[in-house]
Amino acid sequence: MLKIxxxxxxxxxxxxxxxxxxxxxxxxxxxxxxxxxSGKTSLLMTIIxxxxxxxxxxxxxxxxxxxxxxxxxQRARLGIGVMFQRPPTVRGIKLRQMIQLISKxxxxxxxxxxxxxxxxxxxxxxxxxxxxxxIKRSELLQLLAVAPNLCLFDEPESGVDLENIALVGxxxxxxxxxxxxxxxxxxxxxxxxxxxxQADRGCILVGGKLHCMGNPKEILETVKKHGYEWxxxxxxxxxxxQYHQSRK
Amino acid sequence: MVYHMRTRKTKKxxxxxxxxxxxxxxxxxxxxxxxDDLGSVTSDQKKNMxxxxxxxxxxxxxxxxxxxxxxxxxxxxxxxxxEVMSTSEALKKYEWLDNxxxxxxxxxxxxxxxxxxxxxxxxxxxRALPGVKATYPLQACLFINDNNIIQNVHNIIIAEEGSDLQxxxxxxxxxxxRRGLHIGISEFYVKKGARLxxxxxxxxxxxxxxxxxxxxxxxxxATFLSNYICLKPVKDLQMYPKAELIxxxxxxxxxxxxxxxxxxxxDVGSRVILKAKDSRAEVVARAVxxxxxxxxxxxLKGEVAxxxxxxxxxxxxxxxxxxxxxxxxxxxxVAGVDMSHEAAVGKIAHEEIEYLMSRGLxxxxxxxxxxxxxxxxxxxxxxxxxxxxxxQAISACEKEVF
Ligand SMILES: Nc1ncnc2c1ncn2[C@@H]1O[C@H](COP(=O)(O)OP(=O)(O)OP(=O)(O)O)[C@@H](O)[C@H]1O
Ligand SMILES: [Mg+2]
Numbered sequence: 001m002l003k004i005x006x007x008x009x010x011x012x013x014x015x016x017x018x019x020x021x022x023x024x025x026x027x028x029x030x031x032x033x034x035x036x037x038s039g040k041t042s043l044l045m046t047i048i049x050x051x052x053x054x055x056x057x058x059x060x061x062x063x064x065x066x067x068x069x070x071x072x073x074q075r076a077r078l079g080i081g082v083m084f085q086r087p088p089t090v091r092g093i094k095l096r097q098m099i100q101l102i103s104k105x106x107x108x109x110x111x112x113x114x115x116x117x118x119x120x121x122x123x124x125x126x127x128x129x130x131x132x133x134x135i136k137r138s139e140l141l142q143l144l145a146v147a148p149n150l151c152l153f154d155e156p157e158s159g160v161d162l163e164n165i166a167l168v169g170x171x172x173x174x175x176x177x178x179x180x181x182x183x184x185x186x187x188x189x190x191x192x193x194x195x196x197x198q199a200d201r202g203c204i205l206v207g208g209k210l211h212c213m214g215n216p217k218e219i220l221e222t223v224k225k226h227g228y229e230w231x232x233x234x235x236x237x238x239x240x241x242q243y244h245q246s247r248k
Numbered sequence: 249m250v251y252h253m254r255t256r257k258t259k260k261x262x263x264x265x266x267x268x269x270x271x272x273x274x275x276x277x278x279x280x281x282x283x284d285d286l287g288s289v290t291s292d293q294k295k296n297m298x299x300x301x302x303x304x305x306x307x308x309x310x311x312x313x314x315x316x317x318x319x320x321x322x323x324x325x326x327x328x329x330x331e332v333m334s335t336s337e338a339l340k341k342y343e344w345l346d347n348x349x350x351x352x353x354x355x356x357x358x359x360x361x362x363x364x365x366x367x368x369x370x371x372x373x374x375r376a377l378p379g380v381k382a383t384y385p386l387q388a389c390l391f392i393n394d395n396n397i398i399q400n401v402h403n404i405i406i407a408e409e410g411s412d413l414q415x416x417x418x419x420x421x422x423x424x425x426r427r428g429l430h431i432g433i434s435e436f437y438v439k440k441g442a443r444l445x446x447x448x449x450x451x452x453x454x455x456x457x458x459x460x461x462x463x464x465x466x467x468x469x470a471t472f473l474s475n476y477i478c479l480k481p482v483k484d485l486q487m488y489p490k491a492e493l494i495x496x497x498x499x500x501x502x503x504x505x506x507x508x509x510x511x512x513x514x515d516v517g518s519r520v521i522l523k524a525k526d527s528r529a530e531v532v533a534r535a536v537x538x539x540x541x542x543x544x545x546x547x548l549k550g551e552v553a554x555x556x557x558x559x560x561x562x563x564x565x566x567x568x569x570x571x572x573x574x575x576x577x578x579x580x581x582v583a584g585v586d587m588s589h590e591a592a593v594g595k596i597a598h599e600e601i602e603y604l605m606s607r608g609l610x611x612x613x614x615x616x617x618x619x620x621x622x623x624x625x626x627x628x629x630x631x632x633x634x635x636x637x638x639x640q641a642i643s644a645c646e647k648e649v650f
Binding site for chain 2 (some may be wrong): 048076077084
């Protein structure tokens with residue numbers, strides 16, 4: 001589904017990702033962990049093709065096709081979708097209009113919005129004054145309408161209260177289950193979302209470098225116990241295979 | 249596809265709109281017959297009227313005035329207490345009407361007002377008798393059908409005491425008209441406690457010059473709501489309508505939506521003179537340049553204490569060419585006036601475009617959606633039925649614009 005090879009990315013002349021290698025098979029869900037500022041969001045923005053994120057080296061291959069030069073909308077139409085951590089406010093476009101503009105096939109906007117407790121938001125300008133949790137649900141509603149094959153979830157649970165996490169988790173599963181080949185990258189700090197969404201593997205991004213690859217729960221435990229710094233030295237000193245690698 | 253938020257290096261200024269040679273237009277046109285049944289207009293005329301908010305089927309209308317070039321082709325009220333006729337007809341019927349001519353618009357204001365006086369081609373007379381409140385609006389259409397003509401109209405609207413009058417006026421041309429000059433003098437009288445909602449949609453052609461000269465007199469407790477929409481190409485348009493609030497608690501609100509195509513020149517403003525205690529005014533403009541030039545003016549003049557007024561102008565540049573120049577003016581003449589303004593001119597934030605593109609919209613679609621949202625007519629505070637009509641007219645325009 002997705003193959004990233006030797007990817008190095010610059011933002012405003014600063015290197016934010018260095019020599020990233022990663023592969024996602026069809027139907028595979030991967031958790032992406034890492035401290036603030038480590039480049040997680042940058043990786044997502046680069047995959048979808050935002051202009052600020054300049055690839056200086058390496059390739060992104062999606063569905064067997066090199067997409068480095070494709071425009072954002074071309075990538076989106078190929079099947080990549082992002083749930084943004086901080087989407088911009090778009091004045092003048094109501095959430096309902098947005099859903100109408102982007103939904104592929106028949107989509108019952110009212111029904112889906114009420115399931116997400118977003119009915120009252122359909123008539124509001126996109127993201128204008130939405131709370132943290134409301135933004136998450138509005139993003140997921142949009143992804144549900146678009147139905148991408150590769151979903152990039154940027155911190156789906158942060159700022160979401162306990163009750164709504166279950167709702168968010170359920171929705172992510174619905175989006176992923178629309179097609180058995182759908183794959184995802186899920187950025188999480190707390191790992192709460194992994195109680196609802198089954199991740200097959202996990203990895204850690206620190207300082208723009210990918211450090212570990214293995215069982216997501218185990219990685220999370222290790223980070224909780226020892227912190228990210230330990231993870232880096234761990235990866236440096238021991239071949240990573242000995243550590244968190246475990247079979248699916 | 250990297251967007252650069254750079255400041256312009258070249259200093260562009262808007263050159264003054266070229267002088268119009270009034271004599272270069274024809275004052276004669278082929279006579280147009282009166283139509284008892286408006287349904288008999290040609291399909292081209294119908295299409296262009298509809299895009300200006302004028303519906304020849306008169307569904308949801310209280311009456312209609314249509315003037316083609318220099319002839320009145322239809323004038324009829326469908327609602328008791330509302331009057332619809334040409335101003336020339338009305339002058340014959342009502343002796344007192346003379347007092348309403350050139351009262352708020354000065355006859356010697358400029359060459360266009362003088363021209364309209366010397367060579368008047370009718371214009372509409374719309375009046376709501378005291379206390380009359382009609383659900384549906386009256387509609388008036390000033391249509392240019394022949395190429396290269398001058399059309400000088402003088403319009404009068406009177407909302408008598410306690411009445412509630414809605415008017416949609418559309419100005420349009422036949423599709424094959426290229427060149428023309430429209431001069432429109434309009435004088436509005438909103439009497440005590442009355443309410444006039446005036447919505448004007450312009451649907452001109454590329455080489456038509458337009459010079460409306462409009463002013464309103466608003467009495468105590470009366471409300472004047474004026475909406476203006478110009479989305480289609482026009483050669484040049486210059487207007488600065490004015491409302492004088494002369495009675496206690498009078499209210500004026502102007503909403504303007506402008507879209508300048510490459511080559512179009514729009515110099516449009518709204519002015520409110522607050523002359524009475526507790527009077528209020530709000531002037532809101534949205535201007536989009538897709539390569540044309542826009543001067544968006546606004547002027548509030550507070551002459552007595554206890555008034556409140558606000559001016560707002562937002563401009564959006566969607567092309568590297570073109571220019572938007574917002575000129576807000578506030579003039580307080582005594583202590584105790586409360587007037588403010590805000591103006592902002594910018595381009596579409598590229599994060600917004602990228603966001604929409606990441607959901608599969610092309611760059612052009614994303615841009616159009618944002619521009620459409622920017623030109624939101626819900627700011628106009630129209631009654632729901634009228635809002636629907638205006639939105640339909642706008643989407644008819646938009647189909648050709650985007
Ligand atoms: N447009 C930008 N201009 C300058 N620096 C940027 C820009 N975008 C990202 N960066 C920098 O790149 C680095 C990585 O940022 P990124 O947003 O990818 O981190 P993150 O891992 O998602 O962090 P968080 O957990 O806080 O969301 C940070 O140091 C950030 O400041
Ligand atoms: Mg982030």
